[in-house]
Amino acid sequence: xxxxxxxxxxxxxxxxxxxxxxxxxxxxxxxxxxxxxxxxxxxxxxxxxxxxxxxxxxxxxxxxxxxxxxxxxxxxxxxxxxxxxxxxxxxxxxxxxxxxxxxxxxxxxxxxxxxxxxxxxxxxxxxxxxxxxxxxxxxxxxxxxxxxxxxxxxxxxxxxxxxxxxxxxxxxxxxxxxxxxxxxxxxxxxxxxxxxxxxxxxxxxxxxxxxxxxxxxxxxxxxxxxxxxxxxxxxxxxxxxxxxxxxxxxxxxxxxxxxxxxxxxxxxxxxxxxxxxxxxxxxxxxxxxxxxxxxxxxxxxxxxxxxxxxxxxxxxxxxxxxxxxxxxxxxxxxxxxxxxxxxxxxxxxx
Numbered sequence: 001x002x003x004x005x006x007x008x009x010x011x012x013x014x015x016x017x018x019x020x021x022x023x024x025x026x027x028x029x030x031x032x033x034x035x036x037x038x039x040x041x042x043x044x045x046x047x048x049x050x051x052x053x054x055x056x057x058x059x060x061x062x063x064x065x066x067x068x069x070x071x072x073x074x075x076x077x078x079x080x081x082x083x084x085x086x087x088x089x090x091x092x093x094x095x096x097x098x099x100x101x102x103x104x105x106x107x108x109x110x111x112x113x114x115x116x117x118x119x120x121x122x123x124x125x126x127x128x129x130x131x132x133x134x135x136x137x138x139x140x141x142x143x144x145x146x147x148x149x150x151x152x153x154x155x156x157x158x159x160x161x162x163x164x165x166x167x168x169x170x171x172x173x174x175x176x177x178x179x180x181x182x183x184x185x186x187x188x189x190x191x192x193x194x195x196x197x198x199x200x201x202x203x204x205x206x207x208x209x210x211x212x213x214x215x216x217x218x219x220x221x222x223x224x225x226x227x228x229x230x231x232x233x234x235x236x237x238x239x240x241x242x243x244x245x246x247x248x249x250x251x252x253x254x255x256x257x258x259x260x261x262x263x264x265x266x267x268x269x270x271x272x273x274x275x276x277x278x279x280x281x282x283x284x285x286x287x288x289x290x291x292x293x294x295x296x297x298x299x300x301x302x303x304x305x306x307x308x309x310x311x312x313x314x315x316x317x318x319x320x321x322x323x324x325x326x327x328x329x330x331x332x333x334x335x336x337x338x339x340x341x342x343x344x345x346x347x348x349x350x
Contacts, residue, residue, distance in 0.1 A: 039122045039166050041198045042349040044302075047121035047312065048241040048289050050209070050340035051112055052328060053159075054126075056134040057102055063158030065130060067091075071099040098330065105134075106141075107331040111317055113142030115337055119312050119344055123195070124164040125241040127188075127209040135162050149193050151175040154186035161191050161207040161242055168196040176230060178210075183222040187211050190227060197237075197302060199349065206231070206240040213245055217253070220246055224257035231261050231294065237302060238262075238294035243340065247286040248275070262292035265345055269309030276311050276341045278324040289343045301350050308346035 055068030059079065066074070066082045073079060074096060083095035116124060124145070129135050132150040139148050147169045150162035154177070172194035178187055191207040206227060211219035224244075231238055240262060246253055254264050266273060266287045275285030293304045313319060317335045320326045328336040 039198050044123060044167070044197060044347050045119065045121045045344065046123045046125075046239065046241070046291060046346065047116065047119055047342050047344045048125040048127075048243075048291055049112075049116065049342035050127040050243045050289060050338060052128055052338035052340065054108065054112070054128055054134060054138075055100065055105075055130040055158075056137075057100055057105055060130070060158055063130075064156055065158050067095040067098050068100040068130075069098075070101050071097075104331045108328055108337075109138045109142055111328065111331075111337045112138065115312070115315055115318060115342065116143060118315055119342070121344065122166045123205070123239075125205075125207045126162045126164065127207075127243045128159045129162050130158050131160065132162070135164070139164060149173055149191070151189070151191060153189040154179075155188045156186050159188065159209070161188055161209050163191065163193055163205060163207050165195060167198075167203070170194045170196070176226065178208075178223050178226055180222055180226065182225075183211065183215075183219045185211070185215070185219075187219075190223070190230070192230070197347075197349075199301070201300075201302060202236045204231075204234045204236060204238045206238070208240065208242040208244070210243070210245045213247065217250055220244065220250070221253055221257060224253060228257050228261050237296050237300055240292040241290065243288050244290045245288055246290075247279075247288075248284065251287075258292060260295075262294055263297075263304075265291035265293070265309050265343060268293070268304060269306035269345070270311060270343075273311045276325075276343050277339065280324070287343070289340055291343055291345050293345075293347075297347070302347050303350055305346045305348050308344070310344055311341045312344045313341045 053068060055065055057070055059069055059073060066079050084092055086092045086095055129150065135150055136148050139145050143164065145164040146166045148164050150160055153160050153175060174192045176190040176192060178190055188209040193205050195203045195205060197203050210223040227240055275287050276289040277286050297304050318326055318337055318341060319335065325339050325341050326336040327339045
């Protein structure tokens, strides 16, 4: 009997020890490493990443975010009514049946962080983010960037563009509307921020997410035209990045609207890359995700490294069995983060 009590006590101690010391260490191993907040003085790593439906679990009555709510909140007749207003039947069904919980949101955050932290950019552009609160939550728990920038846009779904960076930022942050006489729909804005490179060189950055392929080509042309007009008014180095939604067939748009201001990332490097987005129905690859580097880089102490320009898809959880971007869906599969792969590059000081 004494022996049994002795072994029981040992088991209790082992369980306590496991919970208190071993389990936290195991969790650390399965959580990606945090990004260092100190930037290399001679190199800045850049990434643009469409996070695909990165929503919180709260209902914003001013936006069409009903799909990404817990199923318990969809018992509300007002929520159900908004779900049924979706244009396509499968969107209605998805809205009514998707159970977007805090647990799934956290799993999404963890997978995003594994991708981002595996590359460890100093400057990250993100798209399809619902609001600054959910972006800050991701950053606080898993990323640890020094600065998080997002301004709320007019987009009817509530998906915005954001910037996370370890570079110093100034107070010069502005959101430009992409609406004009050519395109009148409410859509994501053009987020502008002024940053400082490690040697105090000024860098103006623009984050964008142009209208989708469900809109006419002119909608994307309008966005680039506005970007170009604003860019020409800004002196010094400039980087514009995001999801341009421009297919391979439409790439002449760049030459028409930005050729005198910017150079397109996949025209500089990444020559063997297929693209960052795969349209399964047409079995077509495109570079939806792009980094634009202003012409001022050519005469600057900071240079774009063409060899560093790449599609970042080295993690198995990013890929389907067909080696295409793996969507997160409801997070039940072992793989899946986003239907886009990030595009990355480095700028280096001479």
